[in-house]
Amino acid sequence: MSLPNKHILSPTKWIELHADYLYNYTISRINNHDLAKDLVQDTFFAGLKAKDNFQGKASERTWLISILKRKIIDHYRKINSAKGKAEVKMNFYSDGDREGEWIEERVPNSWNSEVEKDIENRELSEAIEKCIDNLPEKYAMVFRLKTIQEFETEEICKELDITSSNLWVIIHRARTQLRKCMEDSWFKN
Amino acid sequence: MKISCDEATKICDKNQYGEASLWDKIKLNFHLFLCKKCGLYSKQNTVLTKCYEVHKNANNEASHCLSEDEKKQLEKGLKAKL
Numbered sequence: 001m002s003l004p005n006k007h008i009l010s011p012t013k014w015i016e017l018h019a020d021y022l023y024n025y026t027i028s029r030i031n032n033h034d035l036a037k038d039l040v041q042d043t044f045f046a047g048l049k050a051k052d053n054f055q056g057k058a059s060e061r062t063w064l065i066s067i068l069k070r071k072i073i074d075h076y077r078k079i080n081s082a083k084g085k086a087e088v089k090m091n092f093y094s095d096g097d098r099e100g101e102w103i104e105e106r107v108p109n110s111w112n113s114e115v116e117k118d119i120e121n122r123e124l125s126e127a128i129e130k131c132i133d134n135l136p137e138k139y140a141m142v143f144r145l146k147t148i149q150e151f152e153t154e155e156i157c158k159e160l161d162i163t164s165s166n167l168w169v170i171i172h173r174a175r176t177q178l179r180k181c182m183e184d185s186w187f188k189n
Numbered sequence: 190m191k192i193s194c195d196e197a198t199k200i201c202d203k204n205q206y207g208e209a210s211l212w213d214k215i216k217l218n219f220h221l222f223l224c225k226k227c228g229l230y231s232k233q234n235t236v237l238t239k240c241y242e243v244h245k246n247a248n249n250e251a252s253h254c255l256s257e258d259e260k261k262q263l264e265k266g267l268k269a270k271l
Contacts, residue, residue: 019260040263100195148241168202175202
């Protein structure tokens, strides 16, 4: 008995039909060409391995994306738990009498107001990119998702399996770190 | 009502995305009224948000794709497993 609406898998056509789509999906979440390419490849391999589990309820592409999504969460967990993981520098005292106060050397300095006018500058974009790249991977990833890719908070939380308060702590640390980096590299008086 | 600089700047960051609650904003403004350091942070944060916007547009103009060679490589890898 044939079901007309049942989807089937055609692995020989995967690259042609889905490679670009999966790659774009990945690069908007993981801003690294080689890594994104590897995740796409892993997704196709995992798809092949699991092809007998495909029930044909969803389209081939939706099914491949669901595999890719798990690969992305796995990647996030890896960068979140990596041994000796890099943390951002503290900007505020974390305990004692002065808990929550600015650490002196991290207090904002006033900026050269001339530079602010030059906001459309291409070099500015490069300076920002450099500063984001200097962040520990986890912070860079969440910051990019929220600020550059403009994902909804809820969507990021769902995709990375984190809470919204977790997300705002990451964004806060990323932005305080970026402020300092931009002050030193761009807005210096 | 009283919050630390850490909390105030966190609300300020959240507010850059329009996601701070009204009560958060009241607490933030009360803090900014008294704290010059966070006042400067807040002012600079607005500038940075504009900068990130510019960067976002530059980023979205750049196209990201796999080269034909890379796709051939992928194809080869996949065929070997078929």
